[in-house]
Amino acid sequence: MGVTELKRKGKRNRAIASNKVNAIKQLLRKPTIKNVDIEAIKASFAEKKAA
Template sequence: MGVTRLKRKERKNRAIANNKQSAIKDLIKKPVIKNVDIEAIKKEFAEKAKSEKKA
C-alpha cells in the first residue's frame, strides 16, 4: 500500500514552524528595554554644561 502524503498540511506545518523560529530570532535581535532614570541623565547633562562653561 502506498503512503498518501498530505502536502497542504505539510506546507502549513512548515510555515508555522518557520514563523515561530523567525519570531524568536526577531525577539533575540532586539535590545532589552531597561528602566532609565531620566532625572539622573538630565543632572549629568547639566553638570557637564556647567563644567564646560567654566573651562
C-alpha cells in the same frame, strides 16, 4: 494499502515552524547602543530623586 501524501499539511507545518523561528529571532534582536553618556543619565536620575 496506498500511502497518501498530505502536501498541504506538510506545507502548513513548515510554515508554522518557520514563523515561530522568525518570531524568536525578532525577539532576540537588540538595537546597538552607541555613544551613551553615562554621566548625563546619572544626573537625570539625581534630578528626579531631588524633585
